[in-house]
Amino acid sequence: MPATSEHIIECASDIFTRNLNRLPYEFTHSLAGNPLFELPRLVELAEHVATRNNPHLPGGDVYFNEGLIEAGEKPLRPDEPRTAAVDLIREIETRQAWIILKHVEREAGYREVLENCIRNILELSGRDLLRKIKWFEAILFITSPNRVTEYHLDREVSWILQIQGDKEIHLFDRADKDIVPDEELENYWTADNRAACYKPQYESRAMVYHMSPGTGVHIPINTPHWLRNKNNVSVTLNVNFQFHDQYWANLYKANYYLRRAGITPNSPGAHPVADRLKSLAFTAVKRVQQSMKGRPHIPPEAREQNKRIAQLAGLR
Numbered sequence: 001m002p003a004t005s006e007h008i009i010e011c012a013s014d015i016f017t018r019n020l021n022r023l024p025y026e027f028t029h030s031l032a033g034n035p036l037f038e039l040p041r042l043v044e045l046a047e048h049v050a051t052r053n054n055p056h057l058p059g060g061d062v063y064f065n066e067g068l069i070e071a072g073e074k075p076l077r078p079d080e081p082r083t084a085a086v087d088l089i090r091e092i093e094t095r096q097a098w099i100i101l102k103h104v105e106r107e108a109g110y111r112e113v114l115e116n117c118i119r120n121i122l123e124l125s126g127r128d129l130l131r132k133i134k135w136f137e138a139i140l141f142i143t144s145p146n147r148v149t150e151y152h153l154d155r156e157v158s159w160i161l162q163i164q165g166d167k168e169i170h171l172f173d174r175a176d177k178d179i180v181p182d183e184e185l186e187n188y189w190t191a192d193n194r195a196a197c198y199k200p201q202y203e204s205r206a207m208v209y210h211m212s213p214g215t216g217v218h219i220p221i222n223t224p225h226w227l228r229n230k231n232n233v234s235v236t237l238n239v240n241f242q243f244h245d246q247y248w249a250n251l252y253k254a255n256y257y258l259r260r261a262g263i264t265p266n267s268p269g270a271h272p273v274a275d276r277l278k279s280l281a282f283t284a285v286k287r288v289q290q291s292m293k294g295r296p297h298i299p300p301e302a303r304e305q306n307k308r309i310a311q312l313a314g315l316r
């Protein structure tokens with residue numbers, strides 16, 4: 001159970017539920033000014049996260065890159081070790097850096113923040129949502145003044161909470177095929193995390209939200225977006241989850257292989273029955289592959305967290 005049951009996320013419940021994982025929307029939160037997110041504390045946090053013995057990701061739970069870029073540019077991957085992120089945070093004001101600390105909910109204090117956010121999300125959405133969720137994560141983004149975060153897609157349902165500094169986020173409608181062609185999504189889900197390609201000719205279609213401390217924006221899965229900081233250091237928390245159901249992901253993956261075999265697949269959604277069969281077939285093949293590799297479906301830390309959150313929501 002969390003140490004305190006602080007109320008963090010505020011949003012009109014009809015907007016929250018109607019647009020959940022469909023369209024972006026704004027909300028407010030109470031984390032601005034919370035000492036857990038002040039820079040000296042984030043240096044300590046980065047030291048812990050960078051030296052984890054058992055990180056979630058093979059490359060570690062810290063990532064960073066440097067340099068001024070525009071929305072359509074992909075930043076260069078750094079040569080320095082991941083621990084260099086700690087000094088980058090100390091000098092964040094004068095660098096051109098973008099730093100990401102993953103799974104901060106594994107550290108004292110931040111776990112309670114994530115769990116309280118999820119409790120608020122479940123209160124707004126209805127607790128049934130919890131049964132569909134595979135795991136949760138809290139990520140911190142620390143970025144230098146004027147830094148741009150490149151145009152990209154994510155596979156999680158996210159809420160981003162602006163805690164320090166100002167930035168604007170440009171989001172696009174994921175249903176707009178000019179902006180997100182099927183082939184791009186197929187590549188993204190199957191082969192290339194960086195497959196999203198910025199199309200400046202459609203920038204006028206962006207939904208732009210100005211974020212300041214205490215405000216937040218919901219980002220549905222696969223909603224393309226890019227961000228630009230104002231002239232100050234930005235600290236942003238991302239609270240997210242992934243669904244058990246990989247229906248759409250598996251459909252795009254199946255279509256990726258069909259296209260490679262020379263068959264032009266139907267656009268997902270055009271033929272629901274065929275879609276369903278295709279996704280089920282792909283899921284079955286994937287399950288067999290996973291059982292042969294002997295990989296756990298959900299990591300133990302995530303199982304523990306799911307259990308705590310279910311208790312918190314009164315479901316166990």
Ligand SMILES: [Fe+2]
Nearest residue numbers: 152153154225
């Ligand atoms: Fe993102």
